C-alpha cells in the first residue's frame with residue numbers, strides 16, 4: 001500500500017476506478033442499459049455453454065447436458081457419445097501436456113491407458 005500511496009494522485013484515482021468492488025454495480029448498469037435499448041440477447045446467459053467435445057462444440061443447455069468432471073473442472077457434452085470422445089480427448093491433452101513438462105503424464109491418474 002505504501003508504494004500505491006507514492007503514485008501520483010491522478011494515477012491512484014485511475015487505479016481505483018478499476019476496483020473489483022465496483023464490478024457488481026457495473027453489471028447492474030449494463031443490464032439496465034441492455035434492457036433500455038432492447039439488446040437483451042447480448043446479456044450473458046449462464047445456462048448455455050458449448051459441448052466440450054472439440055469435434056462438436058455445439059451450443060447446449062447445461063441442464064440438458066452430460067456433465068463430466070475431469071481434473072476438478074466440469075465439462076458439458078451434448079450426449080454420451082460426445083462425452084466419451086470428448087473426455088478421451090481432454091485426457092489426451094493433459095497427458096500430452098504432462099509429457100512436454102517431463103513428468104510422463106504422472107500429473108494425473110487418468111482412466112485411459114496410454
Ligand SMILES: [Zn+2]
Nearest residue numbers: 051056078082
Ligand atoms: Zn457434442
